Amino acid sequence: MKHVTIKDVAKALNCSISTVSRAFNNKYDIHPDTREKILKMALEMGYSPNPIARKLTQQKTYNIGIVVPEFINPFFPEVIIGIQDVFLKKGYQTLIMQSNEDSNTELENIKTLENNFVDGIILSLSQKSQNIEYIQALIKKNYPIVLFNRINDSLPVSKVVFDDYKWAFFATEHLIQQGLKKIIHLTGPMQHNFAKNRAKGFEDAHRKYGIKISHEQFIETGLLIEDGEQIIEHLIKIKNLPDGIFAVNDPTALGAMRALKRNGIKIPQDIAIAGFSETPMAALVDPPLTSVLQPTTHMGEVAAELLYEQIISDSLAIPNTVVLSGKLNIRESSKRLK
Amino acid sequence: MKHVTIKDVAKALNCSISTVSRAFNNKYDIHPDTREKILKMALEMGYSPNPIARKLTQQKTYNIGIVVPEFINPFFPEVIIGIQDVFLKKGYQTLIMQSNEDSNTELENIKTLENNFVDGIILSLSQKSQNIEYIQALIKKNYPIVLFNRINDSLPVSKVVFDDYKWAFFATEHLIQQGLKKIIHLTGPMQHNFAKNRAKGFEDAHRKYGIKISHEQFIETGLLIEDGEQIIEHLIKIKNLPDGIFAVNDPTALGAMRALKRNGIKIPQDIAIAGFSETPMAALVDPPLTSVLQPTTHMGEVAAELLYEQIISDSLAIPNTVVLSGKLNIRESSKRLK
DNA sequence: AACGTTTCCGAAAACGTTTCCGGAAATTTT
DNA sequence: AAAATTTCCGGAAACGTTTTCGGAAACGTT
Structure with a gap:
């Protein structure tokens, strides 16, 4: 050429x-x-x-790395679109890497981006991430990094998160207001902040209404459709079904719904259910799933601006955490009362 | 740094x-x-x-561009995963660009990749792509390009496609065998090969059973959930519902299902329906959607191998078209007969 | 021992751009 | 008019690597 x-x-x-x-x-x-x-x-x-020659001379690649735990679920593609929109306008290209929810792949992805001298990395951790120390070392070297959604509190970098606590509180409150007596919470992996905060919101909503809550009502799960299914099958087997379910995310909720329906359990008459993070599937299933809407694209935009500030700033970055709000989309899956 | x-x-x-x-x-x-x-x-x-210096010296970037029309629907992320798997093993990074189903964005994406001197581009066209001449000019310059799924026959490059004709034929045959008297086909944008071939499969299945078919049974649509919904709302309004629907893809089918259910029409008792391209949603909706399964990841792998051959070959590439096969997943949405 | 061949290293040039510095010409100030 | 300053250009060096070519040393053949 x-x-x-x-x-x-x-x-x-x-x-x-x-x-x-x-x-x-x-x-x-x-x-x-x-x-x-x-x-x-x-x-x-x-x-x-020639951008390659420019990169060599200027010691900047104008490449940004994006590492997401997976990108089949539309949540992460939507965030990525937000990131891309911001950085393309600033003349940057984005290298998108996905980790198949695998810690080793995630580490390889980070290393690949580092080896490609990207000007910064926007990162959401995989479920069982073991890479905190590696990331910590990068931060020590003043490598521009921003975390979003799945973060780790010990990492001193800028973060964009959603107000998991508040909206889990509201979703749970909504379920309590439907007259439910025993609601379980499918928590997701509790090593993650978002899972802890959602569980806390679940717990505090009960406290507000003076409802005692037992630790059995917190069931740690994965984040996939299959994870939701398995829990429900298990609860059916031990004859310990609740009358309400608050799930950590929509795929888990959808899996639970599938298992419930397969076993002839009516939603919401027998068991009401609410999800979180509002995938397009939520509105399509029967009955349509109640879900907390997160502003995905906006999350990407905010993360991108935070990273850009870090890149253009010569001085040591002061970590900043931006907390985004959302909306509770109430649909048929949780409506016990008219 | x-x-x-x-x-x-x-x-x-x-x-x-x-x-x-x-x-x-x-x-x-x-x-x-x-x-x-x-x-x-x-x-x-x-x-x-330093990979940047290497790129300058060797006049190769070891970057591959991937342009997809959108990436919210899991079809394209799954293809991308296949492409990435192949190229990562060969030491290449992939730059993923998505076009929001917009022809201008697509052109900008292609130009950005060209300006970044990617070693080749794997491309699936957006719905209303007007960029054939620009792509033609790149091909003339011997720029390595492979098309997949959404292709244009006039472009003399390697292509990976699915046997749309055959599997549309089989899906339609299955619907006919359910005793349906009037099946409509939601075609998608008829400028695309895949839409034409699926429509031809639909038509020829009728011919095989000696069933007359009228052009009213072909309804050109978009490819989104909303497109399917709109068509059904329209058909209800003009009181012209069929007893069967063969949709060009799953989002269109899901949209149609949503509108049918909203209007109290039973699936499959009143109207049977089959989709195409097997999104995870197909198995989750009620009733589960009959859909043709396409081998997405494998499609990506094949496209990657074709592009790689072109990149390492000094001589003029001879265009090659690989046609992949699939599977018809029959579920409740289309079962009229036991 | 002399000649030819092979191995393995260093120096220089290349890749395509940006940056820095010096010099010449033009302009302004004294 | 002379001196000081500004403008604007060209040449050289830099960025970090790969490639090419030549030369010295080691080895093999006559």
Whole structure:
């Protein structure tokens, strides 16, 4: 692939390559007439600066790494779209890596991005991430990093999270207000902040209504459809079904619904259910699932702005945590009372 | 960000940078002992070659561009995973771009990748793509390109497609065998090959059973959930419902189902329905949707291998079209007969 | 021992751009 | 008019690596 180079333009105009470079980089020390002449000739010749050479000279790649735990569930693609929108406008390209919910793959992804000298990384941790120390070492080297959604409190970097506590509280409150007597919470992996906060919201909503709660009502699960299914099958087997379910996310809720329906249990008449994070599936299943809506694209935008600030700032970044709010979409799955 | 360079390693060992380079690139003209000594020292010093400098020297970026029309629907993420798996093993990184089903965004994405000197592009066209001529010009410049799924026959490049005709035929046959008298086909945008082939399969299945078919039974739609919904609302309004629906893809089918249920129409008793491309949603809705399964990850792998062959081949590539097969997953949505 | 071949290393140039510095010309100030 | 300052350009060096070529040393053949 033979491209027009800066040398070709300089030769065509009988000037130096420094002058061509100055024209393209808005330098103060070039005459406006010269600049115009160069830009015009470059356009005619189809020249534009080689980004690879620029990256080498400027020691910046204008690449941003995005590491997500998976991207089949639309949550992460939606966040990525937000990130991309912001960084594309600033002339950056995004390298998207997904970790298949696997800690080792996640580590390889991070290393690959590091080896590619990306200017920064936006990261959401996989379920069973073992990579905190590695990330800590990167942060120590002042490597620009922003965490979103699945974070770890011990990492001193900027973070974008959702108000899991508040909205779990509201969702649980809504379930309590349906007259439910025994609600269980499918928590997701409790090593993660979002899971802890949602569980806390679940617990405190009970406290508000003076309802005693037992630790049996917290069931630690994975985050997938299959995880929800398995729990329900288990609860059926030991004849210990609740009358309400608050699930950590929509896939878990959808899996639970599937198992309930397969066993002839009516939703919401026998068991009411609410999910979290509002996938498109929520509105499509029967009955439509009550779910907390998270502002995914906006989360991506905020994460991108935080990372950009870090990149352009020479001084040591002061970590900033942005907490986003949402909405409770009440649908048929949880409506016991009219 | 100060990195260890090849100069640091050469200095530490009192040898030349050429020798260090030879050690890292498995050159024939370096002594094995020397090579080992260098690799060991590099490991201790934390040195690895700067990929940016490599890209400049070797005139290859080891970046592959992937352009998909959208990535909220899991179909494209699954294909991307297949592509990534193949190229990561070959030392390539993938730049994923998505076009929001917009022709202009798609063109910008292609240009961005071109400007980043990616070694090749794997591309699936957006719904209303107007970029055929631009892509044609890239192909003329011998730019490695592979199309998948949403292709255009006039582009002389390698392609990976699914046997839309055959499986549309089988899905329609299955519907016909349920005793349906009037089946409509929601076609998707008929400018695309996949839509044309699925429509042809639909038509020829009728022909096989000697069933007359009218052009009213082909309804051109978009590809989204909302598109399916709108068509059903329209057909209800003009009191022209069929007893069977063959939809171009699952989102369209799911949208149709949603509108049918909202209007108290029973699936499959009143109207049977089959989709195409087997999203996870198909098995989760009520009733579970009959759908043609496409081998998404495998499609990505095949596309990647085709592109790789093109990249490493110096001679003019001979376009190759690979046609993949699938499976018809029959579920409750289409079962009229036991 | 002399000659030819092979091995393995170092130096220089290349990749395409940006940055820095010096010098010449033009302009302004004294 | 002379001196000081500003403008604007070209050349050289830098970025970090790979590739090419030449030369010295070791080895093999005559």
